[in-house]
Amino acid sequence: MRLGGPAAYLAHVYSPSDVEEGIAWAEARNLPVIMVGGGSNIIWRDEGFPGLVLVNRIPGYDLAGEGDQVILTVGAGEAWDSVVARSVAAGAAGIERLSLIPGTAGATPVQNVGAYGQEIADVLVSVEAFDRRAGRFVRIPAAECGFGYRRSRFNQADRGRFFITALTLRLVREQPKPPFYPSLGRYLEEQGLTRPTVQQVRDAVIAIRRARLPDPACVANCGSFFRNPIVPARQAAELLRRYPDMPHWPLPGDRVKLAAGWLIDQAGLRGVSDPETGMGTWPAQALVLVNHRAGSTADLLRFKEKVQEEVLRRFGVALEQEPELLP
DSSP: OOOSOOEEEEEEEOSHHHHHHHHHHHHHTTOOEEEESSOTTEEEOTTOEEEEEEEEOOOOEEEEOSTTEEEEEEETTSBHHHHHHHHHHTTOBSSGGGTTOOSBGGGTTTTTOEETTEEGGGTEEEEEEEETTTTEEEEEEGGGSOOBTTBOTTTTTTTTTEEEEEEEEEEEOSOOOSOOOHHHHHHHHHTTOSSOOHHHHHHHHHHHHHHHSOOTTTSOEEEEOBOOOEEEHHHHHHHHHHOTTOOEEEETTTEEEEOHHHHHHHTTOTTOBOTTTSEEEETTEEEEEEESSOOSHHHHHHHHHHHHHHHHHHHSOOOOBOSEEEO
16 A cells, blocks of 8 residues: 555565564564565554564475375465466466465465455465464464454464464366356356366456456555455345345355445445545445555545445445554
8 A cells, every 4th residue: 555654673584484583583672573475465554563574485386296186385475376377387276266366375364365256265274384372383274274254363363373384275186167256257258268277267367357456566555445244134135125236145144245346336436536535446446445645544544434434324334444454
C-alpha cells in the first residue's frame, strides 16, 4: 500500500539458522520481532515497528516422487508464483489455480491462501517453523494448522508464535478435472478448452487475474481487501429474495458464503475515488482497495470503514479485512 511507518531494525534471513540468530538478537535486547515475506498482504501502522523485522528469503525447491503422487518441499522465502510455475512445468497439479498470487511460499499457510476453488490446505502436508514458545524448530502437520476460510492457527490463536521456514506439499500428476470455479470454467469454455492441461489452467488463471486485478508493482494495493463473508442461511435467503442474482455458495452448518466484491459493487462503490482519504476501489474489481494519493495508513483505514459501513447499511452484512495490520 506504500503506507505506514519505518521499522527500527530489519534483516534478511536466508536459512533457518539466520531466523534463530535474528530472534536471539532481538530477545537479548528486549525487542519485538516479526517475520514477513513479500509484504503483499500486510498493512503497516503509521507509528512503524519498534523492533526487528526479519524478511524471509529462505530458498529451496525439491519435487520428488514417481507415478501419480509427488512431494514438493519449498523454502518459505521462495516467490510463490515461481513455485507454482515450476510445479506446473513439471506436470504436477494441485496449486495451478493459485497462480499469480504475490508473496512468498511461507505466507500461504498463514491466510490459507485460496483462489478459483483451490486452497493451500488442500495440498499441504506439513509446515516447518521456529516455535518461539518452545525455543526450537518444529514440524507441524497440516491437520494441526487449524485451517479455515482465510484462517489458520498462524493468524489466529498462535499469531506471532511460529516463524515458517519451509512447506511440504502433496501434488498429483493428472489433468485438472471439472467442475471448475464459475469464472474459470467460463473462460476455459470460451477458449474451447474442454479438457485443459495443468498449464492451460494456469494460463487461464493468469489471464483472468491480469484482466481484473492491478499489478501491485504498478498500483499500490493488497489485492482482495475483504474476506468473502459467511452468513447464516436464513440471512442469505432473505437477501436472495431481494437480489435473486446475488452470487452465493452454500456451506456446511447451515451457512452461506457471499461475494464481498459483489456487495461492494452493488453498494455503488466500484471504481470510486475518495477525495477525503486519497483511497479508492479498482474499476475492474470492487474488492480491491487502491492507494491513489493517501498519505497515511489512517487514511486507508478511514476509507475501509466507509466501505464497511455502506455495505452493512445496505445489506446487513459485516465485511472483514483480509490483509494483516501490523504490528
